[in-house]
Amino acid sequence: MLVLGAAAAFSLAAACVKALDGAVPLAEVVLWRNLFAIPALLPLMVQHGGLAALRTARPMSHAARILFGLLGMFGSFYGLAHLPFAVVSALGFTMPLFLTVLSVPLLGERVGWRRSLAVVVGFLGVLLIVRPGEAGEGAGALDLVAAGAVLLGAVGWALAMITIRRMGEAGEEAVTIVLWFAIGSSLVAAVAAIPVWVWPTPGQWLLLAGVGLISALAQVMMTNAYRTGESTLLAPFEYSAIVWTVGMGFVLWGEVPHISAAAGIAVLIGSGLYIWHREVTLGVKR
Structure with a gap:
């Protein structure tokens, strides 16, 4: 139940970003997203020794995690301002595909033909969603720049996951990773927001x-x-998040996924679930 509730909550937070409709600069949205989250993290910090929870011997790893996390956040937030809600949610599910691909050179994992084929099928689903040959034309045509931003954001999230895994294996506490991301991303976003600031x-x-x-x-x-x-x-x-985003997209913005996008979403989710199934079977840790 907690996972279902979290998926619904993440979808509601994304709906708040979409409701801003690009009226607040992206860097400022990222800034306030992280600043408003910090008070909610303070009890966690107190439980782990107060300021001692910020102690780390891996500042460069935290810097990389912050960079990759910001890439993911900027990509998804940009997409929310320019694409249908469910499409952004679905394209975000390419993260497991990129994670599978990147785990080969960065983690030295061996990916067999079944997972490789699932990755290819998943990206075919992306093509059904985006329909690059119809950019800007016809019903349901999508902004390819925005779609590319969301996909780039998914790469960022995948790299962040790999960085977090490496830090965890090196003994870094999860609370330290979470706190430094909230603080570091707020500082970076604040600098980026200054030239475009609006109240x-x-x-x-x-x-x-x-x-x-x-x-x-x-x-x-x-x-x-x-x-x-x-x-x-x-x-x-x-993956229950897709149900929430389709529902909220229809109720709040009258969005109905194009039949090609709906098929692509189904293919993409099916691919992700198959990769999950194979990783469970093989005992792959994420």
């Missing part, structure tokens, strides 16, 4: 607060779910 309206303040607080709640729920449950059994339930 949000009261309604925009509510949406920005919603992005940060709901995201923090979702992260806590997801962390608790994986702490108390078997990760290999919980992972598939993260």
